[in-house]
Amino acid sequence: MRVLPHNIEAEQSLLGAIMFNNDCYEIASDILLPIHFATPVHGRIYEAISKLISQGFIADPITLKTYFEKQEELKNVGGGEYLVHLVNSVISTSGVRDYANAIYDMYLRRQLIHIGEDMSKNAQEFELNTGAQKQMELAEAKLYELSMSSRTGGFIPFFDVSAQTMTIVEKAFNNSSGIIGITSGFIDLDKYLGGLNRSDLIILAGRPSMGKTALATNIAFSAAAAYAKKVDGGGKVAFFSLEMSSEQLVTRIFSQECGIPSEKIRRGEIREEDYAKVYKVHQKLADLPLFIDDTPSLSISSVRTRARRLKRQQGVDLIVIDYLQLLQGNDEKRSENRVQEISEVTRLLKAMAKELDVPVIALSQLSRAVESRDDKRPQLSDLRESGSIEQDADVVMFVYREEYYEARREPTPGTEKYVEWQERMSKIYNRAEIILAKQRHGPIGTVRLQFDGRYTKFSNLLESERDSSGYPKE
Numbered sequence: 001m002r003v004l005p006h007n008i009e010a011e012q013s014l015l016g017a018i019m020f021n022n023d024c025y026e027i028a029s030d031i032l033l034p035i036h037f038a039t040p041v042h043g044r045i046y047e048a049i050s051k052l053i054s055q056g057f058i059a060d061p062i063t064l065k066t067y068f069e070k071q072e073e074l075k076n077v078g079g080g081e082y083l084v085h086l087v088n089s090v091i092s093t094s095g096v097r098d099y100a101n102a103i104y105d106m107y108l109r110r111q112l113i114h115i116g117e118d119m120s121k122n123a124q125e126f127e128l129n130t131g132a133q134k135q136m137e138l139a140e141a142k143l144y145e146l147s148m149s150s151r152t153g154g155f156i157p158f159f160d161v162s163a164q165t166m167t168i169v170e171k172a173f174n175n176s177s178g179i180i181g182i183t184s185g186f187i188d189l190d191k192y193l194g195g196l197n198r199s200d201l202i203i204l205a206g207r208p209s210m211g212k213t214a215l216a217t218n219i220a221f222s223a224a225a226a227y228a229k230k231v232d233g234g235g236k237v238a239f240f241s242l243e244m245s246s247e248q249l250v251t252r253i254f255s256q257e258c259g260i261p262s263e264k265i266r267r268g269e270i271r272e273e274d275y276a277k278v279y280k281v282h283q284k285l286a287d288l289p290l291f292i293d294d295t296p297s298l299s300i301s302s303v304r305t306r307a308r309r310l311k312r313q314q315g316v317d318l319i320v321i322d323y324l325q326l327l328q329g330n331d332e333k334r335s336e337n338r339v340q341e342i343s344e345v346t347r348l349l350k351a352m353a354k355e356l357d358v359p360v361i362a363l364s365q366l367s368r369a370v371e372s373r374d375d376k377r378p379q380l381s382d383l384r385e386s387g388s389i390e391q392d393a394d395v396v397m398f399v400y401r402e403e404y405y406e407a408r409r410e411p412t413p414g415t416e417k418y419v420e421w422q423e424r425m426s427k428i429y430n431r432a433e434i435i436l437a438k439q440r441h442g443p444i445g446t447v448r449l450q451f452d453g454r455y456t457k458f459s460n461l462l463e464s465e466r467d468s469s470g471y472p473k474e
Contacts, residue, residue: 005109006038007102014099015045016086019060024096025053031100036107041074045083061087108146115142137305144308182318182359183233185222187460188447192436193395195233196223196318196359200440201350203324203389205364205378206399207371211432212363213244213322214252214456215399219361220320221253224290227317235317235358236289238310240303242326246292256457257281289314299328300348311356319356321349323363324389343388350392364389366398376405380437396438401451402428432458 014032018024029050037043048067052059061083068074074082119139123132168180181195196202196219206212217239226234241249248266255262258277264270265278291310295302303321310316321327329341346362353360366382378398383389390396406424411417432451436444450459 004038004113005106007106008039008042010099010102010106011037011039011042012086012089014096014103015042015049016088016090017093017096017099018046018049019064019083019087020090021093022049022053022059024093025049025059027096028100031097031104036104038103038106038110044068045074111146115139115146118142137302140305140309141301144305179233181233182223182235183226183231184219185226186219186434186447186449186458188449189434190233192442192445192447193439194442196361197394197441198357198359199354200359200394201346201353201392202359202361202395202397203364203383203393204361204397204399205366205383207366207376207378209404210399210401211451211456211458212399214451215434215458216320216322216361216363217249217252217456218256218458220290220318221256221288223318224288225285227289228287236315237291237318237320238307238316239290239292240298240306240319240321241292241294242296242298243322244294246294249292249294252456253285254278254281255455257285259455261454262456291316297326297328300345303327304348304352307352307356311358316356317358319352319358319360321360321362323365324349325365339388346388346392350394376400376402377433378435378437390438393438394440395436398435398437400433400435401431402433403431 014028018028028046032046034043034047034050037046045064045068048064049059052063052067057063061080064083065080068080074080078085119135122135122138171180179190179195181193181197181200183195184190184193204212204216220237220239223233223235224237226232227236228234239249251262251265254260254265258265258274258281260270260274260277264274270278291314293306307316307319324342324345327345329344349360349362364383366378370376370378370382377400380390380396383396403425406421406428409421411421430450430452432449434447434449436447438444448461450461451457452459
């Protein structure tokens with residue numbers, strides 16, 4: 001019979017030390033759970049010790065014997081005398097942490113063996129809904145969960161946290177731009193947010209044709225370009241495009257950089273000198289640290305698995321997901337209730353942001369309620385399946401272009417209303433607003449940007465539209 005990795009002596013020494021001195025439990029409890037013991041009866045003893053100590057009682061052979069009186073497990077190893085033997089075998093309690101780490105290491109080795117066996121078994125089974133790629137993702141997820149299952153952590157002294165905080169403050173103080181996170185590429189937005197902060201879930205929402213994807217692409221490109229130029233606020237970017245293909249996204253970036261409409265690039269309706277411009281941009285951006293995954297119908301578990309893998313292999317500083325409603329919940333937990341499924345997705349996105357220590361931008365649709373109001377500016381209540389999105393997000397911002405709606409109200413030419421309409425259009429032409437509706441770390445407000453629909457490009461306001469302090473003129 002095959003024997004799985006174990007260390008019975010370490011288990012016996014640990015239990016004996018805890019019964020000898022219950023203070024040792026505080027050390028062990030940071031590392032071990034009952035399931036980590038290879039011998040089931042040792043796990044049961046450890047669980048009983050945990051219950052007694054948590055209730056304020058002493059855990060020793062006498063109190064534990066009473067607890068185990070009617071259970072066969074302890075009788076099989078010698079009953080109460082076995083508990084006494086464990087205590088009498090204790091030489092020193094100084095090795096408790098080492099014993100606990102040895103027991104946990106053996107547990108990890110056993111789990112690795114089980115995962116390997118499951119991988120081998122599943123690889124030999126052919127099911128239509130579980131292909132090889134899916135099996136690899138599930139195996140990676142199990143391995144990552146196992147690697148993150150350590151019980152180390154707990155309270156951190158204030159001084160340590162204070163020192164970490166001062167490092168961030170010092171970085172912001174020495175940075176003239178005031179950006180402490182990843183840059184969005186937009187001056188006024190960075191002033192409001194201080195950059196895209198690590199571990200934040202940022203929801204970017206808007207109605208169709210407002211430019212959500214264009215804005216997200218602009219932000220992703222700006223962060224990656226800043227990293228390539230070794231500028232503060234730059235970062236490597238992972239872009240999950242569940243709606244558009246990777247070629248369409250890159251074509252948009254080419255369009256923005258070349259000043260050539262993307263549809264003309266896509267159709268080949270360009271002159272020879274334009275082609276030279278596109279090729280030059282292609283060469284210039286060859287090393288851009290922007291990674292695109294355009295796999296459709298991804299589940300949230302697949303997104304987390306791929307993001308973890310990229311983080312491990314290349315490093316990632318920003319994750320963009322286009323868009324939230326196209327993500328699926330985990331297969332084993334999928335619900336017919338779409339609101340519950342979105343709740344699971346947003347909760348896991350926030351967990352991923354914190355786990356990988358990166359900002360996550362997730363695009364989201366808005367409900368049609370916007371269209372029924374005279375004022376089309378979005379509100380938090382307009383988020384589709386809004387409850388969990390609003391609750392889990394650290395930042396919620398909306399893209400709004402009044403020009404889009406006003407252009408569809410064009411009156412009959414030559415009338416007085418037409419003249420008034422032209423005046424309104426001249427004020428809002430190529431203008432966009434980013435409405436910060438929620439921010440945990442700072443103020444809410446509205447950021448004004450320029451938008452050029454020909455190149456699907458957002459940009460900062462011109463200097464002529466700013467006051468002497470650099471802020472937009474009212």
